[in-house]
Amino acid sequence: MPIYPDAPKRGRAPRDGGDDGSPEGIELNRKIIALLQQDGRMAYSAIAAQVGVSEGTVRNRVRQLLDDNVITIQAEALPAAMGYGFNGLTFVKVAAGTSIDDVAKRLSAIPEVYYLIMVLGRFDLSIATYHKSQDDYRDFLTTHFYGQSDIAGIENSLVLKVHKMKLQWDLNG
Amino acid sequence: MPIYPDAPKRGRAPRDGGDDGSPEGIELNRKIIALLQQDGRMAYSAIAAQVGVSEGTVRNRVRQLLDDNVITIQAEALPAAMGYGFNGLTFVKVAAGTSIDDVAKRLSAIPEVYYLIMVLGRFDLSIATYHKSQDDYRDFLTTHFYGQSDIAGIENSLVLKVHKMKLQWDLNG
DNA sequence: CTTTATTCGGCGGATTCCGCAGATATTGAG
DNA sequence: CTCAATATCTGCGGAATCCGCCGAATAAAG
Numbered sequence: 001m002p003i004y005p006d007a008p009k010r011g012r013a014p015r016d017g018g019d020d021g022s023p024e025g026i027e028l029n030r031k032i033i034a035l036l037q038q039d040g041r042m043a044y045s046a047i048a049a050q051v052g053v054s055e056g057t058v059r060n061r062v063r064q065l066l067d068d069n070v071i072t073i074q075a076e077a078l079p080a081a082m083g084y085g086f087n088g089l090t091f092v093k094v095a096a097g098t099s100i101d102d103v104a105k106r107l108s109a110i111p112e113v114y115y116l117i118m119v120l121g122r123f124d125l126s127i128a129t130y131h132k133s134q135d136d137y138r139d140f141l142t143t144h145f146y147g148q149s150d151i152a153g154i155e156n157s158l159v160l161k162v163h164k165m166k167l168q169w170d171l172n173g
Numbered sequence: 174m175p176i177y178p179d180a181p182k183r184g185r186a187p188r189d190g191g192d193d194g195s196p197e198g199i200e201l202n203r204k205i206i207a208l209l210q211q212d213g214r215m216a217y218s219a220i221a222a223q224v225g226v227s228e229g230t231v232r233n234r235v236r237q238l239l240d241d242n243v244i245t246i247q248a249e250a251l252p253a254a255m256g257y258g259f260n261g262l263t264f265v266k267v268a269a270g271t272s273i274d275d276v277a278k279r280l281s282a283i284p285e286v287y288y289l290i291m292v293l294g295r296f297d298l299s300i301a302t303y304h305k306s307q308d309d310y311r312d313f314l315t316t317h318f319y320g321q322s323d324i325a326g327i328e329n330s331l332v333l334k335v336h337k338m339k340l341q342w343d344l345n346g
Numbered sequence: 347c348t349t350t351a352t353t354c355g356g357c358g359g360a361t362t363c364c365g366c367a368g369a370t371a372t373t374g375a376g
Numbered sequence: 377c378t379c380a381a382t383a384t385c386t387g388c389g390g391a392a393t394c395c396g397c398c399g400a401a402t403a404a405a406g
Contacts (some may be wrong), residue, residue, distance in 0.1 A: 232364080
């Protein structure tokens with residue numbers, strides 16, 4: 001049950017768009033998700049009470065949302081609290097004739113990499129990493145970038161501060 | 174009870190470093206967090222059974238970790254599933270005489286912003302955003318950047334693909 | 347209207363959560 | 377070393393929650 005269904009199917013569809021304010025259909029999912037974004041451990045019954053449906057309904061919806069990978073409910077650990085205080089930023093130009101996806105895949109497998117995107121512009125990949133120290137960052141660079149045949153060049157920077165890092169949406173936008 | 178305590182205090186301290194393999198002290202926190210990173214709703218009793226302590230202990234540890242902001246347990250929604258398929262990247266040079274933190278704070282409050290960092294280099298801030306369409310991205314730029322007195326200039330790019338995005342650490346590194 | 351497929355909600359039992367109090371363990375002081 | 381102080385850990389009992397199941401309700405297609 002994706003938030004945005006692909007195609008209409010046979011059978012009962014979720015009730016939707018009650019303009020009387022009653023929580024229904026897709027709107028219901030949005031409200032449930034919004035609550036779980038505040039507290040991932042909130043009791044189903046508490047959610048049910050707030051959105052105005054039964055506990056079983058909330059449980060079913062959440063299960064489907066999880067199964068469909070629309071949402072995930074996980075603990076996030078603050079890197080700094082875990083001893084990872086050095087935050088590197090590396091821009092990569094992939095070597096000609098090499099698959100960007102392959103390089104991205106190789107680098108994604110590195111634990112220190114927490115954010116890796118393919119971008120438009122002078123470089124192909126932009127990578128944010130966490131390390132315990134500056135030395136660890138240097139080791140990271142020498143091990144995975146310098147001298148690697150699939151990489152044409154890199155440029156480095158530092159993340160001085162992470163102001164925001166959330167995959168949470170204003171679902172009523 | 175941070176993972177890395179600031180200073181020793183009086184009183185009982187968490188048992189630590191049992192090299193017999195029994196889960197104790199800081200190691201215990203790491204194991205609990207690791208499990209919650211897989212399933213944020215895992216029952217305390219289930220966690221307790223796996224790490225070898227009582228349910229109450231797990232509950233207390235998790236509560237403290239949450240209170241100390243070492244971890245958060247929240248639902249994350251997949252942007253694409255929510256209809257946000259356009260992924261913008263904006264680099265900002267803050268105007269002279271303006272506090273970078275203030276600008277960062279202003280922009281962090283925008284729902285579409287999911288990743289905002291202060292960086293070293295030609296620009297001050299790097300911002301990743303999700304939008305429903307290219308038009309929405311343009312609106313986002315014109316509303317919050319162009320013509321704003323606290324911004325000296327911006328440069329734009331696109332995130333073509335997010336290969337990896339996670340705030341989860343190999344706690345045994 | 348009838349069929350079909352899916353959601354919704356209530357019900358029971360098992361499980362889990364929660365606050366509390368006592369036991370236990372560790373640190374610092376005398 | 378001994379003792380006091382402080383914080384953690386665990387067990388317990390009651391309340392709340394979770395879970396599977398089945399029938400009722402609802403919406404789309406024929």
